[in-house]
Amino acid sequence: MTANYKYRPPWSSEKIQNxxxxxxxxxxxxxxxxxxxxxxxxxxxxxxxxSQLPFAHGSLRIISPLFVAGFFVVLMLSPALCLFGQTxxxxxxxxxxxxERSTHLKAEQQSNVERGMVEVEEKKLPERLLSGVNxxxxxxxxxxxxxxxxxxxxxxxxxxxxGNLTFRTSAEASYKLYQKYELQVTLPKLAxxxxxxxxxxxxxxxxxxxxxxxxxxxxKGQRSDxxxxxxxxxxxxGVKPVGFVRLGASAGYLWVNVGPGTDSRLISTEQQFTPxxxxxxxxxxxxxxxxGFAQIDYRDDPFGPKSGGNYVGQYTWYQDRKxxxxxxxxxxxxxxxxxxxxxxxxxxxxxxxxVLTDTRGAQVLPFYMNPIxxxxxxxxxxxxxxxxxxxxxxxxxxxxxxxFSGLDMALWVDGGKVFQRHAQLNFxxxxxxxxxxxxxxxxxxxxxxxxxxxxxxxxxxxxxFNDVFAQHPVGTRSAQPIP
Numbered sequence: 408m409t410a411n412y413k414y415r416p417p418w419s420s421e422k423i424q425n426x427x428x429x430x431x432x433x434x435x436x437x438x439x440x441x442x443x444x445x446x447x448x449x450x451x452x453x454x455x456x457x458s459q460l461p462f463a464h465g466s467l468r469i470i471s472p473l474f475v476a477g478f479f480v481v482l483m484l485s486p487a488l489c490l491f492g493q494t495x496x497x498x499x500x501x502x503x504x505x506x507e508r509s510t511h512l513k514a515e516q517q518s519n520v521e522r523g524m525v526e527v528e529e530k531k532l533p534e535r536l537l538s539g540v541n542x543x544x545x546x547x548x549x550x551x552x553x554x555x556x557x558x559x560x561x562x563x564x565x566x567x568x569x570g571n572l573t574f575r576t577s578a579e580a581s582y583k584l585y586q587k588y589e590l591q592v593t594l595p596k597l598a599x600x601x602x603x604x605x606x607x608x609x610x611x612x613x614x615x616x617x618x619x620x621x622x623x624x625x626x627k628g629q630r631s632d633x634x635x636x637x638x639x640x641x642x643x644x645g646v647k648p649v650g651f652v653r654l655g656a657s658a659g660y661l662w663v664n665v666g667p668g669t670d671s672r673l674i675s676t677e678q679q680f681t682p683x684x685x686x687x688x689x690x691x692x693x694x695x696x697x698x699g700f701a702q703i704d705y706r707d708d709p710f711g712p713k714s715g716g717n718y719v720g721q722y723t724w725y726q727d728r729k730x731x732x733x734x735x736x737x738x739x740x741x742x743x744x745x746x747x748x749x750x751x752x753x754x755x756x757x758x759x760x761x762v763l764t765d766t767r768g769a770q771v772l773p774f775y776m777n778p779i780x781x782x783x784x785x786x787x788x789x790x791x792x793x794x795x796x797x798x799x800x801x802x803x804x805x806x807x808x809x810x811f812s813g814l815d816m817a818l819w820v821d822g823g824k825v826f827q828r829h830a831q832l833n834f835x836x837x838x839x840x841x842x843x844x845x846x847x848x849x850x851x852x853x854x855x856x857x858x859x860x861x862x863x864x865x866x867x868x869x870x871x872f873n874d875v876f877a878q879h880p881v882g883t884r885s886a887q888p889i890p
Contacts, residue, residue: 546577548872551613551889552782552791554585571596586612605643607884612636614669617792618676623825627864632668633676635775643882651705657882658697665691665775687773692730696883698723710852713754714747723886734770737886738763743876758803758876763829772797779888783869784877786821788840788862796825800832815846
């Protein structure tokens with residue numbers, strides 16, 4: 408049986424009868440609405456163009472340029488217009504799925520630690536703790552390595568007389584009974600910021616300072632301890648010829664007392680060492696000290712530097728005012744360089760420091776005034792005060808990166824040594840330590856520092872409230888082993 412089939416060209420406008428239907432009226436209507444732009448384009452553009460084909464009327468014609476142009480317009484626009492409705496429909500379906508999915512989602516659960524950190528950040532607790540209220544705040548840390556957690560009140564006013572006078576006083580104590588009391592008055596803006604003056608006085612009582620003997624090869628088992636109690640008063644006068652340069656002179660007086668240590672695990676220093684091995688262990692003296700200094704500081708932020716440098720050099724004379732046995736001179740050089748990159752979210756921090764002392768004739772340097780190496784700022788893989796001698800060299804390099812807002816991480820390496828003679832100032836026979844650390848920041852300064860250091864003698868963990876390159880003052884007040 409042969410079907411009665413009538414051929415219809417694709418461009419024919421004749422209606423097709425008895426076309427099979429699929430789906431309900433709703434689906435057919437939706438499909439018709441989605442295809443409406445394509446249908447309109449076919450009726451208005453495609454049919455007139457296809458009627459110009461050479462075989463439309465059974466004869467061969469030359470195709471006109473208008474036909475060619477129209478054909479390509481239809482060819483390019485028809486798919487886009489036909490898909491226009493479908494694209495809108497698909498976008499609606501995706502949006503509907505998102506809405507249905509969001510109704511079944513549960514709120515993200517935060518751990519107790521995360522909630523605590525968010526609360527500290529939102530309430531700005533570190534900033535409030537550091538800045539205080541009307542000048543009265545809390546001072547954390549700042550004591551010598553090994554003192555344990557230290558805390559105390561601090562009164563700081565930097566706005567007196569329109570910022571021309573700064574007054575600060577503080578008292579700190581640790582659970583190991585280390586004590587420190589400070590009084591400072593500063594005039595930072597004299598002569599239109601060209602001159603500055605600073606008066607500083609302190610009393611310290613440190614009952615457990617470790618001493619291993621003098622030299623670079625002292626055994627670890629020779630550890631002892633002594634009490635260091637001193638009072639110092641110093642005056643600094645300086646000039647700023649240009650913005651980043653400071654020159655000045657300083658003078659002061661230092662009262663020193665050394666006694667038996669209080670650590671029950673260790674032998675006291677006067678029992679372990681003789682006066683020949685530890686000069687000054689039997690009799691202490693007082694010192695008149697004076698000297699000059701120069702500083703070039705072009706760091707972008709002195710409290711949290713990301714770039715720039717800070718170079719300090721100072722020379723100090725010490726005169727023994729009681730015994731006449733311990734006159735000496737001391738040269739301090741401290742070079743710091745910061746290299747920031749990736750929008751200063753990565754920082755390479757470098758430091759080189761040396762201390763050289765000199766005595767004349769029969770004068771002897773007291774053991775408690777010898778430069779010290781080892782602690783939370785240099786050779787961090789060794790115990791505090793591990794090496795002590797007449798001179799020292801210390802090198803530090805850190806790579807820091809911002810883990811997230813308020814926290815930096817660091818990888819570091821330390822090198823250094825102590826030595827007897829100035830001719831030994833070189834890079835031979837350096838002790839080394841390395842490790843990693845965390846720096847919690849507030850007010851763009853290190854609020855808490857955690858370092859883990861490794862060396863040939865084991866490892867050390869440091870929990871401090873200052874930067875590893877601590878902001879030590881210039882002048883005679885810092886020209887001593889434990890600033």
